[in-house]
Amino acid sequence: MTIEARPSPPAGVAIPSLPWIARRSAERGLVVAAGVLGILGLVAVHAAMYPAESWDPVVASAVALAGFVVVHIALVVADNRGDEVLLPAAAGLSAVGLVMIYRLRPDYAVRQAAWISLGLTALLIALGTLADLRWIRRYRYLCAVVGLVLLVLTVLVGVERNGARQWLVIGSFTLEPGEIVKLLLVAFFAGVLAEARPLLTLPGPRRWRAELGRLGPLLLVCVGALLLLVFQRDLGLAMLYYGMFLAMLYIAIGRFDHVLAGLVAFAAGAALCYHWFAHVRVRVDVWVNPWADAAGRGYQILQGLFALASGGVTGAGLGAGHPELMPASYTDMIFPAIGEELGAVGTFMVVALYLLFLGRAFRAAVRADGPIDGLVGAGLAAALSIQTFVILAGSTRLIPLTGIPAPFLTYGGSAAVSNCIAVALLLAISDRGERAAADARDGRPNP
Amino acid sequence: MVGRTRNVARLLAALFGVLLAYLACVQVIWGPQLAASPQNPRLALEAERIHWGRILDRRLTVLADSAGTGPSQVRRYPQGPDFANVLGYRSRRYGLTGIERRYDLALLGLPLTDPWEALQEVLGRAPQGNDVVLTLDAAVQAAAVRALGGARGAIVVLDPRTGGVLAMASRPGFDPRAIDAQWATLSHDPASPLFNRATQGQYPPGSSFKTVVLTAGLGSGRVRLTDAVTCPESIDVAGALIHNFEHEQFGQISVLQAFVASCNTAFVQIGQRTGAASVLAAARAYGLGQAVPYDLPTAGGYLPPLPDLGVRGLAQMSFGQGSLLVTPLQMALVAATVGNGGVMMRPFVVSQVRAPDGRIREAFAQRGSRRVIPATLALQLRQAMIQVVQRGTGTAAQLPGVTVAGKTGTAENPHGRTHAWFIAFAPAERPTVALAVIVENGGVGGDVAAPIARQVLAVALPAQTAAGARP
Numbered sequence: 001m002t003i004e005a006r007p008s009p010p011a012g013v014a015i016p017s018l019p020w021i022a023r024r025s026a027e028r029g030l031v032v033a034a035g036v037l038g039i040l041g042l043v044a045v046h047a048a049m050y051p052a053e054s055w056d057p058v059v060a061s062a063v064a065l066a067g068f069v070v071v072h073i074a075l076v077v078a079d080n081r082g083d084e085v086l087l088p089a090a091a092g093l094s095a096v097g098l099v100m101i102y103r104l105r106p107d108y109a110v111r112q113a114a115w116i117s118l119g120l121t122a123l124l125i126a127l128g129t130l131a132d133l134r135w136i137r138r139y140r141y142l143c144a145v146v147g148l149v150l151l152v153l154t155v156l157v158g159v160e161r162n163g164a165r166q167w168l169v170i171g172s173f174t175l176e177p178g179e180i181v182k183l184l185l186v187a188f189f190a191g192v193l194a195e196a197r198p199l200l201t202l203p204g205p206r207r208w209r210a211e212l213g214r215l216g217p218l219l220l221v222c223v224g225a226l227l228l229l230v231f232q233r234d235l236g237l238a239m240l241y242y243g244m245f246l247a248m249l250y251i252a253i254g255r256f257d258h259v260l261a262g263l264v265a266f267a268a269g270a271a272l273c274y275h276w277f278a279h280v281r282v283r284v285d286v287w288v289n290p291w292a293d294a295a296g297r298g299y300q301i302l303q304g305l306f307a308l309a310s311g312g313v314t315g316a317g318l319g320a321g322h323p324e325l326m327p328a329s330y331t332d333m334i335f336p337a338i339g340e341e342l343g344a345v346g347t348f349m350v351v352a353l354y355l356l357f358l359g360r361a362f363r364a365a366v367r368a369d370g371p372i373d374g375l376v377g378a379g380l381a382a383a384l385s386i387q388t389f390v391i392l393a394g395s396t397r398l399i400p401l402t403g404i405p406a407p408f409l410t411y412g413g414s415a416a417v418s419n420c421i422a423v424a425l426l427l428a429i430s431d432r433g434e435r436a437a438a439d440a441r442d443g444r445p446n447p
Numbered sequence: 448m449v450g451r452t453r454n455v456a457r458l459l460a461a462l463f464g465v466l467l468a469y470l471a472c473v474q475v476i477w478g479p480q481l482a483a484s485p486q487n488p489r490l491a492l493e494a495e496r497i498h499w500g501r502i503l504d505r506r507l508t509v510l511a512d513s514a515g516t517g518p519s520q521v522r523r524y525p526q527g528p529d530f531a532n533v534l535g536y537r538s539r540r541y542g543l544t545g546i547e548r549r550y551d552l553a554l555l556g557l558p559l560t561d562p563w564e565a566l567q568e569v570l571g572r573a574p575q576g577n578d579v580v581l582t583l584d585a586a587v588q589a590a591a592v593r594a595l596g597g598a599r600g601a602i603v604v605l606d607p608r609t610g611g612v613l614a615m616a617s618r619p620g621f622d623p624r625a626i627d628a629q630w631a632t633l634s635h636d637p638a639s640p641l642f643n644r645a646t647q648g649q650y651p652p653g654s655s656f657k658t659v660v661l662t663a664g665l666g667s668g669r670v671r672l673t674d675a676v677t678c679p680e681s682i683d684v685a686g687a688l689i690h691n692f693e694h695e696q697f698g699q700i701s702v703l704q705a706f707v708a709s710c711n712t713a714f715v716q717i718g719q720r721t722g723a724a725s726v727l728a729a730a731r732a733y734g735l736g737q738a739v740p741y742d743l744p745t746a747g748g749y750l751p752p753l754p755d756l757g758v759r760g761l762a763q764m765s766f767g768q769g770s771l772l773v774t775p776l777q778m779a780l781v782a783a784t785v786g787n788g789g790v791m792m793r794p795f796v797v798s799q800v801r802a803p804d805g806r807i808r809e810a811f812a813q814r815g816s817r818r819v820i821p822a823t824l825a826l827q828l829r830q831a832m833i834q835v836v837q838r839g840t841g842t843a844a845q846l847p848g849v850t851v852a853g854k855t856g857t858a859e860n861p862h863g864r865t866h867a868w869f870i871a872f873a874p875a876e877r878p879t880v881a882l883a884v885i886v887e888n889g890g891v892g893g894d895v896a897a898p899i900a901r902q903v904l905a906v907a908l909p910a911q912t913a914a915g916a917r918p
Binding site: 247250251252254291294302303305306308309310311312313321322325339343344347348351354355358359362365366371374375378381382385386389392393396398 | 448449451452453454455456459460462463465466467469470471473474475477478479480481482484486487488489492
């Protein structure tokens with residue numbers, strides 16, 4: 001199923017274009033498999049729970065899943081040579097998400113299908129417009145400014161939902177700016193770091209002033225974003241952005257003292273937040289001992305644990321459990337909901353899908369052609385990994401729970417769009433990387 | 448940059464590895480215990496869907512079944528409310544207690560592990576919980592409750608060979624059907640009918656504790672049954688006078704006679720010769736001072752720590768007074784251990800979990816054992832206890848044709864009249880029944896508790912013979 005298995009073309013010949021039907025055949029099979037499994041799940045939920053209701057959610061979800069096939073066809077037509085597992089893994093996770101959202105909140109299923117369709121449209125547009133990442137060199141500061149403005153706007157006119165996360169309301173739509181800012185910050189960090197890299201990785205004595213001059217804006221934006229997030233109580237996003245920043249800094253510059261300073265700063269910041277903010281204390285205390293207030297603040301996290309425990313190995317079956325006992329079952333607590341109805345088999349499958357997707361994202365970053373591609377790829381891979389871990393581990397009480405969407409799984413439009421754009425960028429990065437690798441292998445000069 | 452990207456990927460992969468290991472723990476390893484938490488509302492929701500399993504005695508007499516479906520399902524108790532302190536209640540408002548609570552998952556048939564049953568459930572058949580079979584014998588339990596009558600107290604009857612509990616009575620009792628209706632009365636009643644005295648009541652043991660002191664004395668080699676002691680009317684211990692019950696005095700007697708006549712002043716000397724450390728060690732060996740592992744919640748009682756025991760403390764402990772506290776279950780185990788040749792069987796009351804079609808899912812013949820004292824020592828103690836019933840303070844426990852071994856206790860306490868104790872096993876040569884009886888503020892053990900023990904033994908012994916005759 002891998003691309004390397006194909007015989008290399010003879011040296012000195014431009015990479016031949018395969019006939020359409022032979023391109024991305026692994027991806028085709030996997031995307032179709034993900035879609036079929038998703039539709040089976042939706043039909044099962046419909047039959048078990050809403051046999052007398054309209055089929056609209058099932059049809060809408062099936063259409064959304066078919067969208068992945070459309071994206072596949074677009075990639076074939078565009079002769080993308082990039083990774084063939086990224087899209088199917090995203091499709092698989094989206095399918096699980098659609099099935100669970102239909103099961104948990106049938107009234108939201110059609111909307112989630114629409115969000116995924118919108119996200120896939122954004123994916124195609126991004127492939128056409130943003131794929132060549134050289135724009136980052138020019139617009140990196142614009143990214144930072146737009147990102148910060150979005151966060152400031154959220155603080156100023158944002159609406160609070162679910163106690164923590166802030167939303168921007170535009171007409172009848174609510175926008176979760178954090179998801180878009182995530183992409184903007186990756187672009188900004190990548191732009192600044194790619195530029196600063198040659199200087200900062202030179203051998204010889206440290207040049208403190210130059211270092212500060214190069215990294216100063218980075219630090220400034222990072223601290224600014226964190227302050228805004230702490231101000232709006234969004235600890236999950238704060239953790240995500242900070243982790244992203246540290247990972248990209250380390251990857252770009254590779255100095256251990258940066259990482260150490262970053263971790264010390266994180267510990268200090270966390271301690272200060274715990275000391276200053278009651279809501280942080282509540283989160284931590286509830287994590288340490290949810291039993292102390294089992295019917296109150298500990299309720300959500302305990303119900304999550306009970307959901308996982310009641311699921312056991314094979315789960316209660318779709319529609320046969322009680323995940324509705326968990327507040328926010330279709331957003332923050334969707335992973336325990338999967339655990340209850342699909343069991344450890346289900347949660348392990350979901351984690352496996354994530355590992356597949358994230359592994360392939362890192363692979364694209366490792367094989368990327370050039371520092372911007374490499375940094376954006378690694379930044380996206382790290383961001384999505386951290387985000388996934390924070391919410392999966394948080395909703396299962398491995399770490400304190402901070403609300404943040406699980407990529408592709410959780411209900412939400414902003415997340416769908418942002419993650420689909422991330423897939424587009426990763427596919428473009430992977431495409432260039434594979435082409436460059438093929439060129440190098442065949443002895444063609446790098447254009 | 449490539450190497451560092453890989454490092455970051457490795458670090459994050461390790462985090463996901465931790466997540467997977469943790470998920471395996473929560474969902475698979477800790478799962479069943481966590482899901483059984485009373486804080487988990489899923490159980491109550493499931494309970495409305497499932498036809499609750501029955502609770503049966505060892506002859507499969509139905510002690511609890513249920514009628515109705517869904518929210519109108521109610522427990523029925525064909526044998527009456529005599530078993531309530533063991534079975535517990537099942538209330539939608541006040542939760543579960545007793546076996547209902549401990550075996551809730553089994554009674555609800557959760558988790559549904561059998562694919563065939565899962566399929567039948569999908570096909571719309573109302574799911575049926577498992578039956579729980581107890582070691583209790585309905586006839587013995589009824590006899591125990593009847594023997595206590597209107598008195599406050601408890602009786603624990605067990606099979607010393609297995610540890611299986613034949614009866615466990617706690618009076619006053621309650622009607623488990625009336626929990627919702629009479630909660631305010633029941634929960635505020637000063638006689639504490641909801642309190643399971645048999646396992647959680649903590650009382651001074653009085654002279655029944657002399658069995659433990661004699662164990663320590665004989666076991667340490669510092670005392671022999673034939674040694675001479677004096678039994679004056681009172682004895683001076685560090686300036687405090689300790690009196691015999693009803694000012695009895697027997698002059699110079701043997702240790703055996705002191706035990707048979709239950710002479711306090713003689714036992715003060717036996718305790719002094721044995722030493723506090725040995726007495727406490729023997730008490731601990733019998734499991735006193737610590738909660739007995741059992742299917743229902745148990746209390747541990749109290750053993751004073753050695754440094755707190757002065758000369759007076761040791762003297763009071765020698766006849767079972769002072770700060771000592773024991774539960775009826777613990778004292779029944781003392782008798783059972785002596786009767787069983789020095790080996791204590793871990794007590795249990797659930798012997799089987801059966802599927803609705805009668806298939807046995809889980810079965811226990813016993814739950815483990817522990818040698819407490821050497822067999823020769825157990826033999827000596829048995830002889831002493833036989834004498835108590837034949838010609839000592841426990842003659843009221845005599846049964847025609849059966850040798851009963853026992854020890855009386857009359858425990859002073861701050862709540863008024865003395866508690867009447869009797870611990871016993873029978874037939875003394877090959878015991879099939881061991882028991883402990885306590886009547887709170889009942890008076891003298893030999894007069895009040897021993898006759899009750901006789902009534903219970905009169906039912907329990909034939910019941911054991913009948914049970915032993917079955918395959």
